[in-house]
Amino acid sequence: MTQNKDIKIHVPVLARVEGEGALELDIENGQVSNVKLRIFEPPRFFEKFLEGRDYNEVIDIVARICGICPVAYQMSAVHAIERIFNMPVHPTVRALRRVMYCGEWLESHSLHIHLLAAPDFLGFNNAIELGEAYPEEVKRGLRLQHLGNKLIKMLGGRSVHPVGVQVGGFYRIPTKQECDAILVELKAAVEQAEQLVMWLADLSLPHDEQDFVSVALRHPNEYGMNEGNIVSSMGLNISVEDYQNHFQEIQAPHSTAFHSHLNGKPYLVGPLARVNLNWDTLHEPVQQLLQNTGIQFPSKNVFHSIIARAAEIHYALLEAIAILESIELEVPPVKVASKAGVGYACTEAPRGILWHRYEMDAQGHVVKATIVPPTSQNQARIEEDLRNALNNFDLNKSDDEIQLHAETIIRNYDPCISCSTHFLKLTVNRKCGES
Amino acid sequence: MVGVGSPYGDDSLGWEVVRQLRLHPKIKQLSAQDVVIQCADRPGIDLLNIINQAHTALIIDAAATDFPPGTITRLENEDIETVLQSTSTHDFGVLETIALGRALNQLPQKVVILGITIGQENIEQNEFGQSKIALGAEHMNHFINIISEELENLLPKELSYEI
Numbered sequence: 133m134t135q136n137k138d139i140k141i142h143v144p145v146l147a148r149v150e151g152e153g154a155l156e157l158d159i160e161n162g163q164v165s166n167v168k169l170r171i172f173e174p175p176r177f178f179e180k181f182l183e184g185r186d187y188n189e190v191i192d193i194v195a196r197i198c199g200i201c202p203v204a205y206q207m208s209a210v211h212a213i214e215r216i217f218n219m220p221v222h223p224t225v226r227a228l229r230r231v232m233y234c235g236e237w238l239e240s241h242s243l244h245i246h247l248l249a250a251p252d253f254l255g256f257n258n259a260i261e262l263g264e265a266y267p268e269e270v271k272r273g274l275r276l277q278h279l280g281n282k283l284i285k286m287l288g289g290r291s292v293h294p295v296g297v298q299v300g301g302f303y304r305i306p307t308k309q310e311c312d313a314i315l316v317e318l319k320a321a322v323e324q325a326e327q328l329v330m331w332l333a334d335l336s337l338p339h340d341e342q343d344f345v346s347v348a349l350r351h352p353n354e355y356g357m358n359e360g361n362i363v364s365s366m367g368l369n370i371s372v373e374d375y376q377n378h379f380q381e382i383q384a385p386h387s388t389a390f391h392s393h394l395n396g397k398p399y400l401v402g403p404l405a406r407v408n409l410n411w412d413t414l415h416e417p418v419q420q421l422l423q424n425t426g427i428q429f430p431s432k433n434v435f436h437s438i439i440a441r442a443a444e445i446h447y448a449l450l451e452a453i454a455i456l457e458s459i460e461l462e463v464p465p466v467k468v469a470s471k472a473g474v475g476y477a478c479t480e481a482p483r484g485i486l487w488h489r490y491e492m493d494a495q496g497h498v499v500k501a502t503i504v505p506p507t508s509q510n511q512a513r514i515e516e517d518l519r520n521a522l523n524n525f526d527l528n529k530s531d532d533e534i535q536l537h538a539e540t541i542i543r544n545y546d547p548c549i550s551c552s553t554h555f556l557k558l559t560v561n562r563k564c565g566e567s
Numbered sequence: 568m569v570g571v572g573s574p575y576g577d578d579s580l581g582w583e584v585v586r587q588l589r590l591h592p593k594i595k596q597l598s599a600q601d602v603v604i605q606c607a608d609r610p611g612i613d614l615l616n617i618i619n620q621a622h623t624a625l626i627i628d629a630a631a632t633d634f635p636p637g638t639i640t641r642l643e644n645e646d647i648e649t650v651l652q653s654t655s656t657h658d659f660g661v662l663e664t665i666a667l668g669r670a671l672n673q674l675p676q677k678v679v680i681l682g683i684t685i686g687q688e689n690i691e692q693n694e695f696g697q698s699k700i701a702l703g704a705e706h707m708n709h710f711i712n713i714i715s716e717e718l719e720n721l722l723p724k725e726l727s728y729e730i
Contacts, residue, residue, distance in 0.1 A: 199609065247612070247659065260663070263670035271671055278616050292573075292609045 153547075155518075155538055156386075162527055167518045168386045169511060169542065179501045187213050187299050187470060187496040194488075194503070195293045198548060200243065203236040203284060204481030205503075206297045207358055208488040211477035213299050216492050217470055224463045225301040226358075227455045228287055232297075233357050233479070234448035235283025238276055239291070240482035241403070241441045241448075244546045245332070246273030249438050252540040253335045269331060272324050276445060279314075279321055283452060286310055300466030311456045318453045325446040326421055332442050333425035338540075341432040342520050344513060345394060346405035349480050355413045355447060356406060357480050363409055364394060365430065372478040375487050381504065384511075391512040392504065398512035401484025402545065403440035404431065415450045418443055434517060437544055470496025481506050483546050507547045514545050568718065569617055570606045571628040571661055577685040580629040582606040584683070584710050591715060602718070614664045615673055623677040623721050627714060628661050630682030637706045639713055640682040647680060679721065681714060 158166035178197055182190055194209045195202035207229060214221060246269075247259040256262045263270040281291035286306050288294020296302050347368070351360035363369045370378060381390040393399075408430035411419065422429060422443050427436055472494040478487045484506030491500040521541050527534065570585030572578045585606055588594055594604075607617055618624040630640060647665045659667075661680060668674040 243612075260666045260670045263667050267671045270667075271673070274612060274615065274671075278613060281613060290608055291613070 155542070157518075157522070157534070157538065159527055164519050164522045164527075167515045167522075169515050169518070170386045171389045171511070179503055182498045182501040185498050187217075187468070187492065187498075190490070190498060190501075191297050191299070192293075192295055195295075197503075197505075199292055200240050200548065201236055201481045201483065201486075202293050203232050203288070204479055204486050206288075206294070207233060207479045208477045208481075208486045208503075209490070210297055210299055211358065211479065212475040212488045212490045213492070213496075214475075215477065216473040216475035216490065217299070217468065217496070219300060219466075219468070222301060222463050222466070224305070224460055227459055228302065228305070229297075230354075230358055231452045231455050232284060232287040232294075234452040235280045235287070237444050237448040237482055238280025239284065240280070241445050242273045242277035242280060244482075245328070245438060245441055245445075246270050246277075248543055248546065249441075250332070250335075252536075252543060253337060253438070269328075272328065276321060276324060276328070279317055280448075282314060282317070286314060299468050301463055305461055305463050308461055311459065311461070315453060315456050318449055318456070322446070322449050322453075325442070325449050329421050329425065329439065329442045329446055332438055333427065335438075337433070337435040337438070338521075339433060340435060340521050340524065342434065342517060343432065344434070344516070345397065345399040346408040346430070347394060347399045347401050347485065347509075348406040348409045349478060349485055350410055351413070353413070355415075355451070356410050359479075362478060362485065364399065365405075365408060368394070372487065373476045375476070375478065375504075376489075379487075379504075379509075381508070382512075389508045389511060390504075392509040393512060398516045399509070400434070400513050401506045401509050402437060403444050403482075404434060404437040405484065406480060407431075407440040407443060414443070414447055415454075417450060418447045421446060434541075435544055437546075441546075468496075470494065483507060483548055484509060505548070507545075510545050510547065514542055514547065517541055517545075568602065568604045568625045568627070569614070571610065571614065571626060572606070573609050578629050580683055580685060581627045584627050584707070584714065587707060587711055588714060588718075591711060594715065594718070602722070610664075611659045612664050612667060614661065615668045615671075618675055618678070619668070619673045621675045624675045624679070625714075625718060625721060626661060626678070626680045628680065628682055629685045632682065632684045634684045636684050637709070638684040639710065640680075640684070641717075642680040642682070644678055647678065677721065679717065681717065683710060 154170040156166070156168040156170055157164060178194065182193060185193060190213065191206050191209050194205035197205050246262070251258055251262045254262060254266070256265065259270065284291045284294055287302060288296040289304070296304060346365040348363060349356035349360040350363040350369075351357075361369055361371055362375060368378060378394060380393045380396070382393060384391045407414070407422075411429050414422075422439070425439060427439055429436075429440075470492070472492060474489065474491045476487070476489050478485050480486070486506055487504040489502040490498055493499055518538055518541055522534065522538065525534065525537055568585065568588070570581035570583075572581035574582070585604060589604055594602075603621070605617070607614060610617060614626075618626070632638065632640060634640065647662060665674065665678060665680070
């Protein structure tokens with residue numbers, strides 16, 4: 133006779149994940165038999181209501197998809213549209229877009245490290261408890277976050293849902309005085325970023341090496357951000373136009389967000405995948421600092437994501453400084469000539485590659501839009517990670533301990549499930565042995 | 568004085584109140600050095616950067632409560648207890664930010680929050696904008712009077728004014 137014992141744990145408040153999700157675990161005879169990261173975020177229909185919209189409207193609409201990473205959505209959209217219109221991008225515009233993206237990495241990564249992830253690794257329930265115990269470290273994180281917001285505001289007019297990007301460039305180019313003023317702050321922040329990396333390297337992170345595939349954008353001359361090919365740790369190297377021939381979006385019954393597979397298997401996107409694949413294009417001081425941590429990259433321990441995230445804060449500061457120190461701010465006016473066609477772009481959002489495809493008519497109105505955000509790409513990998521990690525975890529531990537470990541794994545990916553909801557419900561179903 | 572919100576719908580109420588307060592004849596007499604009045608666009612934890620140099624912060628925000636729309640809830644310093652219902656960075660709201668500021672010892676000596684109820688039912692149905700319209704001019708005048716009095720009480724004597 134088999135005895136089935138179901139244990140249900142409801143967590144009314146989650147805990148540091150972006151959006152609305154639940155986790156369901158089935159544990160059978162000491163093994164995880166089923167893992168479902170249930171996403172019940174309502175569909176948001178952005179792709180559908182972009183249809184019929186003018187090209188410049190697209191850029192401001194897609195910024196509304198996320199309050200934390202609006203620049204990423206704007207960048208993927210504007211590049212795809214400019215490719216349809218066959219428009220060259222002025223070198224100053226290209227450089228300033230990179231600076232703006234640096235601002236978003238600074239802001240988003242600082243928030244995730246200090247408000248969402250670090251409390252897990254230091255044994256606190258939330259950022260406020262962390263702040264009481266580590267006030268200087270959290271203040272440092274908030275300063276870095278604020279500096280990122282200032283960079284976005286300088287180019288986007290405001291830091292939340294910025295409005296400064298247009299097809300062909302920016303509505304307003306910052307003045308030299310503005311650039312010089314923020315350069316002073318960027319330079320002063322470099323030491324803070326270095327301290328951040330070393331502080332996180334001292335954390336006692338779980339040691340959990342897994343076999344996963346990293347996927348990121350790669351550019352031969354610079355750290356992958358706004359341009360490049362899509363590459364993987366298994367040797368994939370394709371143009372962004374070729375994405376759909378290799379990556380498949382799959383409906384999962386328990387999720388309103390698509391799962392993504394590369395050649396039928398889960399894969400990782402985000403800071404760790406980027407550092408793993410683009411180490412050689414990091415600035416030398418960033419490489420040196422990472423070597424000082426004693427952690428080897430490429431790394432198979434996904435918990436090293438928090439280190440990679442901090443290293444990208446360091447990189448973003450150095451990159452923004454390098455660009456702003458040498459930039460020529462003269463940009464000739466751009467004349468946009470819309471044309472019909474299909475355009476693709478992929479950029480590196482803080483959480484990983486963000487792929488867009490637009491089909492437009494001759495008037496520059498959207499006929500069809502497809503947007504593949506990084507969190508949906510990581511979803512299958514998160515489930516795979518949970519299955520592997522929990523099978524290596526002592527499942528005789530209490531449900532609370534299992535839950536905390538599972539949540540820590542999920543949070544480590546910085547999932548942005550949606551921008552509107554707040555909790556994870558965990559259900560553990562244990563089927564106890566036979567008698 | 569910070570009006571917290573966003574450009575559209577009910578969430579713009581904090582901004583609208585602050586905009587009208589700026590036009591109040593008595594408040595217009597105050598020096599911009601003594602009283603800084605601004606609107607903050609969904610600042611999240613950046614609110615700390617806005618208020619941390621101030622002696623006193625008066626924060627005005629639209630609030631979701633069980634009270635009737637238009638009700639003003641006043642919270643001051645230690646009254647601002649936060650149950651961390653939401654701890655995503657996407658919705659790190661005013662209360663969470665104040666709690667974090669307290670943990671970091673980065674708050675002004677006095678923090679007063681005036682939360683103006685905009686109607687929970689509208690939030691749940693995503694019918695933003697409905698309750699603000701329903702509140703009307705009469706409510707707005709009431710808010711202006713209450714907040715002007717609040718400001719007068721918060722100001723040091725040498726800066727006080729008569730409503």
